[in-house]
Amino acid sequence: MTAHGKDESGGLSEQLQSALDASGVVGTWDWDLVRRIARYDRGAAELLALDPDLAGRDIRGDMAMVGIHPDDRVWLRNEVGRSVGIGGVFLAEYRVVSARGEVRWLLSRGRIYQDPHGRPVRSKGILIDITESRDESQGYVAMPKERVQHPIDRAAGLLLEARKALDESGAEVPSHVRVALDLALFEVGTQIARRSHH
Structure with a gap:
């Protein structure tokens, strides 16, 4: 089994897929914050970049966020920027619009990693579909606690x-x-x- 949950025959293991389905996980993301490149699995690529064929490939700039609801893009980008500067656990709720025009609510949870000098270098996490439990209120980003910096x-x-x-x-x-x-x-x-x- 590989790190992405694929068995040697190339298919997603049934146990892992069942666990992901039960938890509501619909995708994983990995951001190289130094090179400003995103890498998604198939689910995240479909939801965030609107193209599942971009899974496992380097995605740059706005192309990585084209699926995010137009009303959520600016505030989410600003809040993510603030979170990246602090590091630690990242948590955000926001909307995406599918290629078919369907609006879904996602919970994005991950961790922002810093180098020994406190500079953000990488962020990895998961996407959970929370549409069924959400009303139409605003999304949010939970800010990590700011660490005391020398x-x-x-x-x-x-x-x-x-x-x-x-x-x-x-x-x-x-x-x-x-x-x-x-x-x-x-x-x-x-x-x-x-x-x-x-």
């Missing part, structure tokens, strides 16, 4: 963001500004390295 780690993140902003701006930046920023990053990095060895 000030030096936070400073490193802010300095990296500042350098990225300068690089992406396209504006001409005086060389002494870049040197000062790189020097600050070097000093902060040195402090982080010292702390990790104690």
